[in-house]
Amino acid sequence: xxxxxxxxxxxxxxxxxxxxxxxxxxxxxxxxxxxxxxxxxxxxxxxxxxxxxxxxxxxxxxxxxxxxxxxxxxxxxxxxxxxxxxxxxxxxxxxxxxxxxxxxxxxxxxxxxxxxxxxxxxxxxxxxxxxxxxxxxxxxxxxxxxxx
Amino acid sequence: xxxxxxxxxxxxxxxxxxxxxxxxxxxxxxxxxxxxxxxxxxxxxxxxxxxxxxxxxxxxxxxxxxxxxxxxxxxxxxxxxxxxxxxxxxxxxxxxxxxxxxxxxxxxxxxxxxxxxxxxxxxxxxxxxxxxxxxxxxxxxxxxxxxxxxxxxxxxxxxxxxxxxxxxxxxxxxxxxxxxxxxxxxxxxxxxxxxxxxxxxxxxxxxxxxxxxxxxxxxxxxxxxxxxxxxxxxxxxxxxxxxxxxxxxxxxxxxxxxxxxxxxxxxxxxxxxxxxxxxxxxxxxxxxxxxxxxxxxxxxxxxxxxxxxxxxxxxxxxxxxxxxxxxxxxxxxxxxxxxxxxxxxxxxxxxxxxxxxxxxxxxxxxxxxxxxxxxxxxxxxxxxxxxxxxxxxxxxxxxxxxxxxxxxxxxxxxxxxxxxxxxxxxxxxxxxxxxxxxxxxxxxxxxxxxxxxxxxxxxxxxxxxxxxxxxxxxxxxxxxxxxxxxxxxxxxxxxxxxxxxxxxxxxxxxxxxxxxxxxxxxxxxxxxxxxxxxxxxxxxxxxxxxxxxxxxxxxxxxxxxxxxxxxxxxxxxxxxxxxxxxxxxxxxxxxxxxxxxxxxxxxxxxxxxxxxxxxxxxxxxxxxxxxxxxxxxxxxxxxxxxxxxxxxxxxxxxxxxxxxxxxxxxxxxxxxxxxxxxxxxxxxxxxxxxxxxxxxxxxxxxxxxxxxxxxxxxxxxxxxxxxxxxxxxxxxxxxxxxxxxxxxxxxxxxxxxxxxxxxxxxxxxxxxxxxxxxxxxxx
Numbered sequence: 001x002x003x004x005x006x007x008x009x010x011x012x013x014x015x016x017x018x019x020x021x022x023x024x025x026x027x028x029x030x031x032x033x034x035x036x037x038x039x040x041x042x043x044x045x046x047x048x049x050x051x052x053x054x055x056x057x058x059x060x061x062x063x064x065x066x067x068x069x070x071x072x073x074x075x076x077x078x079x080x081x082x083x084x085x086x087x088x089x090x091x092x093x094x095x096x097x098x099x100x101x102x103x104x105x106x107x108x109x110x111x112x113x114x115x116x117x118x119x120x121x122x123x124x125x126x127x128x129x130x131x132x133x134x135x136x137x138x139x140x141x142x143x144x145x146x147x148x
Numbered sequence: 149x150x151x152x153x154x155x156x157x158x159x160x161x162x163x164x165x166x167x168x169x170x171x172x173x174x175x176x177x178x179x180x181x182x183x184x185x186x187x188x189x190x191x192x193x194x195x196x197x198x199x200x201x202x203x204x205x206x207x208x209x210x211x212x213x214x215x216x217x218x219x220x221x222x223x224x225x226x227x228x229x230x231x232x233x234x235x236x237x238x239x240x241x242x243x244x245x246x247x248x249x250x251x252x253x254x255x256x257x258x259x260x261x262x263x264x265x266x267x268x269x270x271x272x273x274x275x276x277x278x279x280x281x282x283x284x285x286x287x288x289x290x291x292x293x294x295x296x297x298x299x300x301x302x303x304x305x306x307x308x309x310x311x312x313x314x315x316x317x318x319x320x321x322x323x324x325x326x327x328x329x330x331x332x333x334x335x336x337x338x339x340x341x342x343x344x345x346x347x348x349x350x351x352x353x354x355x356x357x358x359x360x361x362x363x364x365x366x367x368x369x370x371x372x373x374x375x376x377x378x379x380x381x382x383x384x385x386x387x388x389x390x391x392x393x394x395x396x397x398x399x400x401x402x403x404x405x406x407x408x409x410x411x412x413x414x415x416x417x418x419x420x421x422x423x424x425x426x427x428x429x430x431x432x433x434x435x436x437x438x439x440x441x442x443x444x445x446x447x448x449x450x451x452x453x454x455x456x457x458x459x460x461x462x463x464x465x466x467x468x469x470x471x472x473x474x475x476x477x478x479x480x481x482x483x484x485x486x487x488x489x490x491x492x493x494x495x496x497x498x499x500x501x502x503x504x505x506x507x508x509x510x511x512x513x514x515x516x517x518x519x520x521x522x523x524x525x526x527x528x529x530x531x532x533x534x535x536x537x538x539x540x541x542x543x544x545x546x547x548x549x550x551x552x553x554x555x556x557x558x559x560x561x562x563x564x565x566x567x568x569x570x571x572x573x574x575x576x577x578x579x580x581x582x583x584x585x586x587x588x589x590x591x592x593x594x595x596x597x598x599x600x601x602x603x604x605x606x607x608x609x610x611x612x613x614x615x616x617x618x619x620x621x622x623x624x625x626x627x628x629x630x631x632x633x634x635x636x637x638x639x640x641x642x643x644x645x646x647x648x649x650x651x652x653x654x655x656x657x658x659x660x661x662x663x664x665x666x667x668x669x670x671x672x673x674x675x676x677x678x679x680x681x682x683x684x685x686x687x688x689x690x691x692x693x694x695x696x697x698x699x700x701x702x703x704x705x706x707x708x709x710x711x712x713x714x715x716x717x718x719x720x721x722x723x724x725x726x727x728x729x730x731x732x733x734x735x736x737x738x739x740x741x742x743x744x745x746x747x748x749x750x751x752x753x754x755x756x757x758x759x760x761x762x763x764x765x766x767x768x769x770x771x772x773x774x775x776x777x778x779x780x781x782x783x784x785x786x787x788x789x790x791x792x793x794x795x796x797x798x799x800x801x802x803x804x805x806x807x808x809x810x811x812x813x814x815x816x817x818x819x820x821x822x823x824x825x826x827x828x829x830x831x832x833x834x835x836x837x838x839x840x841x842x843x844x845x846x847x848x849x850x851x852x853x854x855x856x857x858x859x860x861x862x863x864x865x866x867x868x869x870x871x872x873x874x875x876x877x878x879x880x881x882x883x884x885x886x887x888x889x890x891x892x893x894x895x896x897x898x899x900x901x902x903x904x905x906x907x908x909x910x911x912x913x914x915x916x917x918x919x920x921x922x923x924x925x926x927x
Contacts, residue, residue, distance in 0.1 A: 029881035032801035034889060040809035047816060067912070070905045077898050092894040094879055109880045113890040116897070120890070123901040130908045132817060134915040139820040 007052030014061070017045035025121050029109070035117035039124025046125075047132055055136045058129075066133065069126030077119030080112045092116070150208040152196055153222040156189035156236070157272055164264030171257030179247020179600060182260055183240040186267060190236035193229065197625050200229050203632070203639045205341075207277070216280075217338045223277035225341075226629025226639070230476070231274035231405055233626070234397035234483045239267045241604030245491050246389035248600035249498055259299060263393070266292035270398045274405060279328040279338045283321070286366070286402065290317045293399050297386040309382040312696065316379045317369050324366020324406075330359045344412040344636050351417060360419055363410060371403025371457045374431045378693035380457075381450040388494030391446060395453045396487035401479065404460045408475075412636025415467050424465025429561040432458030436568035440669070441680035445493040445503045448576040449486065452529070455569050456482045462558060463547065469635070470550060473642070474543030476630045480622065481528060481536040484612040488525035488605045489577050492518055495601050496580055501591030505575060506677055510585030514594045519581040521605035526577025528612040530570040530666055531659065536616035539644055541566055541662065545655035563658055570666025575673050619644035720832070724840065727847050734850040738857065746856040757797060764790040777822050785815050802885045 021041035028034030050058035062069075084093030096111035163185035170178045196206050205225040212220040224232070246263065250256050269288035276282035291314070298310025332338045334353045335346045343350070350356055367373075372380035380400060384391055394400060407424065414420050432455045439451030456478070463475035495518045496511065497503045512519040524535075531541035544566070548559030587594060596602070615622050623642045632639040688694060714725075738744075767786035774780045788811035795804035832840075871892060872884050881887040889897050 028883060028886045029890075030883050032805060032883065032885075034802065034883070034886040036889070037802065037805050037809065040806065040813065044809065044813065047813070051816070067908070070908055074901060074905055077901060081894070081898070092898070094891045096880060111880065113879065113881070113887070113894070116894055117886070117890045120897060120901055123904055127904045127908045128813060131911050132813075132820070134911055135817055135820040138915050138918055139824055 003052055006048075010048040010052035014045050014049055017048070018042055021045070021121075025117060026114070028117060029114065035120030036124055038117075039121040040128065042121070043125050043128035043132070046129055050132065050136065055133060059133060062129065066126045066130035069122045070130065071126075073119045073122030073124075073126055075119070076122065077116050080115035080119060083112050149196070150206055152192045153206060153208045153224055153275055156192050156232075157222075157268055157275070159189055160185050160236075160264055160268040160271060164261050164268060167260035167264055168257030171260060176247045176251045176253075176256060178256075178260070179244050182247075182264065183243040185264065186236040186239040186243060189271065190233060190240060193224070193232050193236065196224055197229060200224060200226055200629050201625055201639070203629070209277075212281075217332060217336075218280040219278055219339070220281055221277040221339065222272075222275040222281075223341060224275060225633045226626075226631070227405070227408055227633035228274050230480065230626050230630040231397075231401070232271055234401075234480070235267060235270050235274065238397040238483060238487045238604075238608070239393065241607060242389050242393045242487070242491075244600050245392070245494070245604045246387075248598045249389055249494050250387065251598075255299075259296075259387070262292055262295045262299065263389070266296060266393075266398070270402070273402055277340050279331065279340065279343075282340075282406075283325050283328060286321055286324070286370075287318070289399060289402060290314055290321060293317075293383075293390075293394060296390040296394070297383045299386055299390065303385070306385040309379075309385040313379040313383050315700070316376055316696070320366045320369025320376065323362045323369075327359050327362030327366065330355045330362065334359070340409055344410070347413040347416065347636075350413050356417070357419060360414055360417075360423070363406070363414070364423060367403035367406045368427065369403070370406070371400050371461065372431075372454055373403070373427045373457065373461055374434055375692040375695070377431060377435065377454050378691065378696055380454055381447055382693075384444075384446045384450050388446065388490060388497060391450070392487050392490030392494065395450065395490060397483045400453060400457055401483075404457065404464070404479070407461065407464050408634045411464060411467070411472075411634050415464075421465045421467055425462050425555075425558055426465070428458045428460070428462030428465055429558055429565075430458070431455070432462060432565040433561060434458075436565055436572065438684075439572045440568065440676045441683050443504055443506055443677055443680060445496065445505055445508070445576050445580065446490070448505070448572050449489055449493060452569050452572045452576070453486060455565055455572075456486070459544065459562065459565060462562070463544065464634075466547060466551070466555075466558060468547055468550060470543060470547035472631050472634050473627075474540060474547050476627050476634070477536070477543055477644070478540035480626065481540045481612060484608045485525040485528040485537060488521055488608045488612070489529065489573075491601070491605045491608075492522035492525065492577065495597040495605070496594075498601070499592065499597055500594045505579055506674075507586075507589050508580035509583040510581070510587075511594055512581040513585065514587070515581070515596050517602045517606060518597055521602060521609045522577045522581060524609035524613055525605070526573045528609070528616065529573035529577065531566065531662060534613070534616045536612045536619070538616060538659070539619060541659060542655050543644075545658045548658075549654050559658075563662065566662045567665035568669060570662055571669025571673070574666065574670040579670070579673070724843065727843055731843065731847050731850060734847075734854060738850065738853055741857060744853070746853070746860055748856065749859075757794065760790055760793055760797075775828055777818075777825060777828060780828075781815060781818050781822070785811060788814070800885075802883070 021038040024033035024041060025035055025038030026033075028038065046058045046062060049061055081092035083095040085091055087093070087095060089095075092112075094111055094113050096109060099107055099109055101107050163182060167178070167182055170181060174181065199206060205223050205228075207221065207223050209219055209221040212218050243260070243263065246259065247256075250259055253259065266289060269285050269292055272285035273282055273289060276285055294310050294314040297313055298307050300306045301310075328338070331343060331350065334350055334355055335343050337343055337346070350359065353359075369376045372378075380395075383394060386394070435451045435454035435458055439448055439455065442448045442451060460475050460479060463471040463478070493503060495515070496508060499515060499518075500508065500511070502508065528535035528537035531537045544562050545559070548556075548562050551559055623644050627644070628639050628642045631642065716722075764787050767783040767790070771780050771783035771787070774783065788807065792804045792807035792811065795801075795807055830837075871888060874892075875881055875884045875887045879887045879891040881891070
């Protein structure tokens with residue numbers, strides 16, 4: 001652990017930031033937010049871990065390769081365009097489930113635009129973390145090999 | 149049955165993809181099995197011949213891009229049937245032959261994949277009734293023939309020649325596509341059968357000349373007419389089965405086929421007739437003259453192919469009924485004997501190890517079956533009765549003697565061409581088998597080729613003899629319907645009986661002259677060989693191939709020069725260029741919208757924002773003049789957060805949040821690499837910095853003007869209001885920004901995240917390159 005306080009705070013904040021990013025993602029359709037902002041927030045959470053302790057730990061927390069997230073995100077975004085076509089519309093036409101209510105969350109609209117936004121969310125996380133990890137690796141002093 | 153057409157196509161393509169796996173199992177015996185695919189297609193097509201003979205073409209139609217007038221439609225009429233039977237029939241024999249010729253070759257499976265794909269493409273080409281579909285198959289033949297010609301890809305010359313064929317025919321195909329589109333514009337249709345009924349419309353159109361030139365651009369490159377003839381002899385670089393197939397029935401006939409296909413609509417003008425006749429006759433004469441000096445059996449045959457293509461083009465140009473008859477008969481006869489002769493040449497090469505006609509002599513004792521096939525084919529090619537080649541040549545002369553005035557010249561050209569071609573036929577097909585044997589001079593001890601390698605030549609050469617004696621086997625079924633398709637008329641009865649042709653008249657006399665002259669040329673052959681190297685070396689610098697090389701090298705030079713000039717590799721230059729161009733466009737745009745006039749509403753002057761902007765301006769100046777990275781980073785961060793504050797102030801929370809996050813991340817990411825960057829240094833001269841300062845200031849000034857004007861000019865009010873109004877009812881979202889991103893303009897967003905993903909991979913490539921280098925240094 002490089003910086004005790006930052007590392008400790010990062011670990012405490014991490015779940016909150018991820019939850020926050022998911023909330024931002026979900027509410028984006030009606031209030032400021034969305035996949036792009038949510039994705040950046042989630043990526044920030046990992047980067048906070050990375051700066052506070054080590055990038056290796058941040059990578060371990062992610063469990064998957066960021067490139068995998070990129071691919072999954074793109075795939076989800078593309079697939080979200082297909083249900084609309086079943087109804088005879090063009091690619092990426094929105095298709096919605098009937099509205100229903102849940103306690104705490106209130107009225108719920110679920111539809112392909114939200115799925116599409118999830119795709120954006122994952123792609124943005126993938127991109128940001130991939131870039132960060134790459135640059136961080138490059139930034140390591142030359143004489144020190146990666147220790148993982 | 150209309151379904152026959154797509155089924156026969158699918159069969160060949162499907163088998164082509166199965167070929168590599170089959171070859172792994174059966175090795176070189178797989179040829180016999182694979183040949184069943186073209187043979188099956190052949191049988192299916194033959195069964196349709198009855199209907200075609202009645203003048204009832206088989207049509208298969210599926211809508212494809214119907215809004216573009218492009219339907220996947222196939223049509224089997226007389227011309228298509230003739231070509232399709234040649235493609236599949238000869239194709240089947242070539243597949244068998246290749247099994248023997250490529251015996252034990254490690255990449256036989258791949259070879260069959262290419263060969264059968266090419267066959268499928270060729271079949272699709274002749275069956276297409278739609279110009280665009282035909283173009284697709286046309287290009288597919290170019291690509292697959294590239295793979296076939298360059299099959300021996302370890303050889304540099306082979307690759308170069310394959311590329312030459314691809315570039316030449318590909319360039320022509322581009323012209324042809326343009327011609328097709330013009331045809332579509334004029335007639336409103338992309339269907340051959342419809343277009344051929346609209347000849348008058350095309351002739352009256354101002355685009356007619358352009359259409360003819362562009363379409364002929366495709367046909368002449370594909371069928372190797374002068375000055376594009378150079379690629380064809382070079383295409384000999386491929387294995388012999390490829391040459392046999394490409395030259396006899398397929399690739400090079402595609403151009404002839406196209407001209408014949410469009411003959412009903414485009415012919416009838418001086419432009420069409422004289423262009424075809426003149427280019428055809430030049431090709432013929434040039435080919436046979438060059439052929440005289442060749443010593444390689446395959447080369448000799450290649451030049452005679454060129455000559456035949458010249459004859460066919462010339463006959464189409466002459467366009468009289470006899471000429472078209474002669475053309476169809478000649479095309480059929482040529483396919484039979486040329487495929488045979490190439491296969492025979494391949495067998496000789498395979499068994500003796502050489503294709504040099506100066507060494508090959510007296511092989512008939514050792515290779516009797518091959519010699520028989522070669523001899524029969526050579527005699528048919530020479531145009532001796534009772535071979536089918538004789539009928540073709542007689543018809544050419546019959547067409548020729550009907551000409552009058554200056555056009556009689558074409559008869560003379562045909563006579564000279566045929567005469568020399570006969571000499572070449574004897575040289576390639578007869579010479580190697582007769583004379584005193586000198587087997588010691590050969591690299592390998594010769595013996596008869598395996599059955600797979602003589603069955604094809606024998607079948608084809610005997611067929612040339614049989615239909616020569618009994619032409620009625622093919623006249624009704626194949627020749628008459630094809631003539632009808634080319635002329636765009638009803639099917640006419642045709643009598644080609646041999647005894648009708650052997651009458652003491654001028655054409656027969658000309659045939660006699662041809663035979664005597666041909667034998668004379670054959671006897672003189674060694675004289676030409678003696679001077680061959682000198683003559684060929686002397687004319688090469690002025691030939692079309694030298695021209696091709698100049699154009700090729702010139703193009704590369706040009707692209708290198710402009711790359712050097714535009715792509716300096718310095719970020720400084722790129723940014724300068726981008727900003728400069730943007731400034732240019734901005735000036736143009738602002739001048740277009742009333743120049744420097746604008747109104748400023750001072751009542752909205754706001755002290756808080758002014759303060760913020762002043763801070764940002766100071767930060768900008770600091771960033772430009774800073775000498776350490778940290779200062780630059782902090783001042784750029786200040787500007788970024790300033791922008792975010794402006795967004796917040798004017799009520800754009802989405803943008804503000806995004807801006808804040810992006811700014812934060814940028815600073816963080818920069819921190820990673822800042823330690824690895826070399827110290828900031830001024831490397832540009834004072835003059836350059838002065839120039840950049842002027843450009844940057846004018847860019848800033850123009851942006852300010854643009855913003856001021858944008859407030860006043862409102863192009864279309866409706867868009868933003870409409871989107872805002874539609875947002876909740878149509879997309880169930882109250883946040884218009886997000887609704888636009890994920891619903892209304894979701895395709896744009898999809899494009900953007902795709903770009904993001906690509907950029908991430910690019911970064912990975914850059915960084916990993918650095919990392920690998922570092923690892924290489926330390927280890």
